[in-house]
Amino acid sequence: MEAIQNCTKLQHTLEIAEIGQAYFNNETKVMYFDTVSCKIHETLKNRFSFIDLMRMYSTSSAKKYIETVRQGALTKQSRFDSILEIVTDSGAKKWIHLVGVPEYTKDICLGIQFLYKDVDQETREKMNLNLQSYTLDSSFKNATEGIAMVTIGGRFIKANPVLSAMLGYTEEELVNKPLIDFVPTEDLEELETVLAKFLMGTISQYQGEKQYINRLGQRIRVKLTISIIRDEDMIPLMFVIQLTDLTDIYQTEDKIKNLLYLVTDQNQRLLDFAYIISHNLRSHSSNLSMIIDLVKREFPKDVSNYYFPMLNATSKGLSQTMDDLNKAINSYSHNQEDVTEVNILEHFNIALNNKSEEIATIKAQIVNTIPDQVSIIHIPEYVINIFGNIIDNAIKFRNPDCSLKLEISHTELDDYEVIAIKDNGLGMKQQAPSNKLFGMYKTFHKNLSDRGIGLFIVKNQLEALKGKCVFESEEGVGSTFKIYFKK
Amino acid sequence: MNICIVEDSTLTVLLLKKTLAIFNKDIKLVSFTDAMNALKWFEKDYLKQKPEFLLIDINMPLMNGWEFIDNLHRTHPNFKIPIYMLSASCDPADREKAAAYPLVKGFIAKPIRIETINALLLAETTISRN
Structure with missing residues (x-):
């Protein structure tokens, strides 16, 4: 019972x-x-x-x-x-x-x-806690920045591998070491103030760019983050210190600064050089021409001197070179504000009109099939100059036995608007590599007024806006310039 | 005929003098290799030997041709004497700039040609006669 x-x-x-x-x-x-x-x-x-x-x-x-x-x-x-x-x-x-x-x-x-x-509830909570603790532990170990727990009294409890390596100690060696061992003297006072503020609860996080001293006594620049962990009753338990090494960032910055300094310096020297060319040197060459002109006028007998024609030719050549250099120098300077929408046909016609007299004199025939709506983003003066130089080139190297015929056509590619300018001029025997043809003073027509500066400028003015130029030619048949304007 | 030249190269001044003399032996030249000195002259003495026209070099150290004209305008707001700029560079910016200076009558490109000086003298002489 x-x-x-x-x-x-x-x-x-x-x-x-x-x-x-x-x-x-x-x-x-x-x-x-x-x-x-x-x-x-x-x-x-x-x-x-x-x-x-x-x-x-x-x-x-x-x-x-x-x-x-x-x-x-x-x-x-x-x-x-x-x-x-x-x-x-x-x-x-x-x-x-x-x-x-x-x-x-x-x-x-x-x-x-x-x-x-x-x-159910307690199991789930426990599992969650395990997961959190696992995640935390794994992030702590694998973090790319240095992380450490420090007692309220300022001694290391635990440091992750990165922080230990940064300081130059093993994880075990760091345990119990005072934090201030790694702080430069000038920062000690500030650190104490910051930690006191944490304890008083006036701040909950601190971040700053600081230096620390590693085991070898070297100073390393870091981003320092401090936070505090409190228990449920808000009693401070420990500090969490995070260090991000800024050495690489500073080194990269220094490198860029040096490079910028170098480029600025070189650019200035180039400008100085350009100034010397276009002004000082030019002044001498023009005086030389004037002297020769005056000698011709005032001492006509001296002109028969064996060396005089050479002197005269040299002086002329020098003046020509000065002109070309000036043109080349002026052809580079452009501002971003100069870049605008340019209608190709309109600007080709401007270039053509600039040569209208010459074209009329030699009775050149122009067949232009550029559609009137094609536009590119470019500098109007450059576009006029590019066409102008190629037209010049065609006039200069025309075949004396037949009248010049220029055919201008347009093709659209994925990235480029292409203008082909085909002439029936002298052409060239061998296909010259484009870089040679468009280099400064690269010339192929020995017997003609062979100045290469025009095409050199064309190349530079095209490349200034990511364009390019291709040249095809056959001796006795003619040449085609294909101008690629970047869309 | 009086002509004032502001040009930093003494050789250029000398050659200009020679070139001018080819066409007119009576030309009196007042030349300055430093624009500051030219300004001083215009402040005090220029009426004693008033030039028919001025030849001003654009590219001069310390004070360039444009700055010289600006200063001249400040001291002589009613300056009426025509000015020709001597230009060694073919910088298009210089030609654009000239539009803002009504006194600038023309450009003389360097190297200066004897024929150019002849044409210049003919033009200015005709004007002064009229």
Whole structure:
């Protein structure tokens, strides 16, 4: 009687403790739940077939138990005591604590007595915490910046590999070392103030560009970040220090600065050189021409001097070179504001009109098929000059035996608007590489007024806006300049 | 005929003098190799030997031709004597600049040709006669 009473009391206690009971009949393979177990398993049924059980215990953590039972592999000593995940009727997953003890009569397993407890919330929390701690630990170890935990008193608790390497110590050596060992004296006061502010709660984060001193006594520039960790009652637990090495950034910056300085300096020297060419040197060459002119006029006898024609030719050549250099120098200077939309046909016609007299004199025929709506982004003066120089070139190297015919056409490519200017002039025997043809003072027509400066300027003015020029020629047939204007 | 030259190269001044003398032996030249000295002259003495026209070099150290004209305008707001600029560079910017200076009557490109000086003298003589 007393035993029955005790049993009821136990039943009551288990209910209050929210511990469910269940019995598995090994012979019929049927599981019986009490009310608490039903609640835990979130089901209204209290009787389950083995198939029901297999569905309920289908998660990876539960499967092996049901397998043991199914295979009849239970022994007298078999015990279940596990936290595992089940699938409830609604399909939701839930963590339960299960304890199972087999019941034996002689060597026959009659069934299994089970106790259940819902441990879903605490299990999930624990798992989450583990995950967080794992993630934190792994970021701490693999971080590319130095991270360390420092006691409120300013001694290292733990440093990650990067920070240890930055300071020049092993992780173990750093433990318990005072932070101030690595702080330059001039920064000590500030650091103390900052840490005091943290402790008073007036700041929660600090960031600044600082230096620290490593084991070898070298000063390293870093970005320093300090934050504080407090417990639930807001009592400070420790500081977290983060260091990002700025050496590379500063070195790169220094390199760029040096390079910029070098380029600026060289550019200035080029400008000075250009100035000397266009002014000082020019002044001498023009005086020389004037002297020769005056000699011719005032001392006509001296002109018959054997060397005079040479002097005269040299002076003329020098003046010509000065002119060319000036043109080349002036052809570069442009501002971003000069770049605008340029209608190709319109600007070709301007270039053509500039030569109208010459074209009329030599009775040149112009066949122009550039459509009137094609535009590019360029500098109008450059475009006029580019066409002008090529027209000049065609006039200069025309075939004296027939009248000049110029055919101008347009093709559109993915990246370029291409203008081809074809002439029936002298042409050239061998296809000269474009870079030679367009180089300063590269000339091929020895007997003609062969000055290469025009094409040199064409090349530069095209390249200034990512364009290019291709030249095709056949001796006695003519030449074609293809001008590629970048779209 | 009086002509004033502001040109930093003494050789150029000498050669100009020679060239001018070819056409007119009576030309009196007032020349300055430093624009500052030229300005001083215009402040005090220029009326004693008033030039028919000025030849001003654009590219001079310390004060260039344009700056010289600016200063001249400041001291002589009613300056009416024509000015010819001597230009060694073919910088198009100089030609554009000339539009802002009504007194600038023309450009003489260097090297200065004897024929150019002849044409210049003919033009200025005709004007002064009229």
